[in-house]
Amino acid sequence: MARGKGEGSIYQIADGRWRASIEAGYTRTGTRRRIVITRDTKTAVQVEMKARLRQIAESGIPAPGSSGATVKAYADDWLARRVASKRPKTMERDTGVITGWVVPTIGHKRLGSLTPADVRAVHRAILKAGRSPASAVRAHTAMKKMLRDAIVDGYPVPPRVLLVAPPPSAITDRTGPTAAQALALLTTAENDPDLSRWAAALLQGMRQGECLGLTWGAVDLDRGIIDVSWQLQALPYEHGCGGTCGRGRAGNCPQRRFRIPIGYEVRRMRGQMCLVRPKTARGQRLIPLVPWMANALKRHGDEMGMDTDTLVWPGADGNPRQRRDDLAAWHDLQARADVAHPSGRPFHVHEARHATATLLMEAGVPESVRIAILGHSQAAVTRAYEHVDPAQARAALEQVAGRIGIG
Template sequence: MSQSKQRSKGTGSVYRNSRGQWVAAIEAGWTAQGTRHRLTLKARTQSEVLARLSAAQRRIATEGPAGACASVTMKRWVDEWLAQRQHIVRPGTFVSDRSAVRRWIVPAIGHLRLDSLTPSDIRRVAASQEGAGLALATMQRTHAVLGKILADAVADGYQVAQRARETASPGLGPSLRQSLGVADAMKILAVAADRPDASRWVAALVEGLRPAEALGLTWDMVDLDGATMTLAWQLKSLPYVEHRNPRSGFRVPRGFESRNLQGAYHLVRPKTRAGSRVVPLVPWLVDALTVWRGHAVSPYGLVWPRDDGSPRSAEFDRRQWYEIAEQAKVLVTLPDGRTRLPLLYEARHTAATLLLANGIDETTIKAILGHSSVLSTQSYLHTDKTRTRAALATSARTLGLGG
């Protein structure tokens, strides 16, 4: 059942349609056939559709009715799109979107009008990336950003051909991320065991912590007596409003929850509810963290900081991992036969693979790793730690870490 909102005459109408979308409509002059042109805008929330209606009203006021419904170039639209995007999505997503726009989309098709775009124009973006030797995953990500840009243009009342919006993606390919075998994982742990921060790498290979989760873990979230850790924050470096200008403030969306630590480093909430979870600690990790606590002195209470107590950057963390893997002489083989050092994120894949290999059910694995596809993950974790604790203990024993 639709809901409508009465507005003053000439300011447009706002209502909710049968699909649950908020719709705004406003008169925008006359068509070439002499009929009224009615501009229709859509959004998921009332506040979003009102913002789009206000933007349309400003265009009518400054450009006249014809300008309000005329198409614009991609460059002009994406500038407006990015200005709105920064208030909606997480900082990391915005930086990634902006990079795709400025490096690939605008150079390839920025000069073209929205209403003139064709499938070949859309494919031109992917072709330029392929010519530069970019990975298929990057091409797919840029294509998804471009699709969102065009869909939002239509929602704002611009004309974009459906065939352009439905242009096929660059294709699908196998993920290059792999998991380590038990023998290789044990080699890495053997090297890590001689380091004071050995617990950091066990947390990755057994507990499956995301890098940002590990770097954002604080001691007040670790219960050594209860043998659990609460993963409720991640460490992220947030972008400044003006590049490299701290005084300009940070670029964050509305309602974004964060705690500033030092410089650009912040503790931020996970992207999904499932990302916040309570995970049991295997006994080996409890013992290691008990010892490590005397070494890890940080004014921010971080469990795995730098030697001076400051936040450990993602780059620094990866370098430590690569040093361990290189010393352990562990390499992964890619589908084309090339070899490389294992990626830090592949430690998380290894944790999941170990759980699967030991016969742990998928629901338990998703609960441990914080995957958003499990319904009611929060209540599951709080009501059945016995199962998750037993699952993690099995992985620890497989890697020779005892019970």
């Protein structure tokens, strides 16, 4: 019986061996492209042809020259293409895990010969090096995305490698300051120039980049609103010379430019420090100011001036504040206030937002409103921030409300 279209054909060649031919689309010049398999026996060629047809059914027709492509070769091309469409932070994270862990571990492997064991080898390499389970999960996510894209591009990645489960995540100890601790922090900072900076994090739920990128033009004290539409971020450079300047670092290239995707909105502040849009549309939001916060901002603005394009919380030299300096100031405040994480370490800057989420939840604020205030893209993210401290008493919350004016 004749084979149907796309089922391939088998025939014997002059030297006695058997050959199978499978139609595989067209070349760039428009001519037919075929996958040819040659084996010593008819049975052997039939087995191989069935395997190839099954692979095509599952993963699509392989790209020309894809059968010998290695993980490293594809990773180099994949990362280079993503620059045009991915945010700088996403590129930095994915490049770090792909070039730092995936390529050194399995970069020499052919895409078509990958096995679940290879995926797990990347997990083991990361954990054996003492990195956190979260790092292994991030690498797994990026690797899986890369291999999915390889399949779309026509490379014969075995589908089973995409079924490998990510490594288990560790139990996080992230939590925010309690209401009493938040009160202690704000009381200690009462005469500091940065009082409103820490209030923005603890009471308004603003992220570090959102605080450091806030300009007075986005603060409406009359209406009691902050427009969170930008955040401060250091953008990476790339060579603008096409590699002809002879300087290794892109930042030293006379024609350097920012490595950003097409359509990425940027307001340059100084050097690499720029204002960029939040990661998601929900991240752009209007936050109502509690009266206490509005008064703190007004006092701060009266002292430093409120020019529209001026940063609300700049560095000591008036330029954009570096994240490391902001972190150092946050740790110093905790030390002065005798406040620490339950484990004894200082709270991370990002953990200040946990306090906002918890207080909003305990006040009975609907989830939809909490999401709008915190700028989360999913309700599940907001729930991850909420931590109910059984030691918190109603009286303590009333003291916080009375002290900061949110009651």
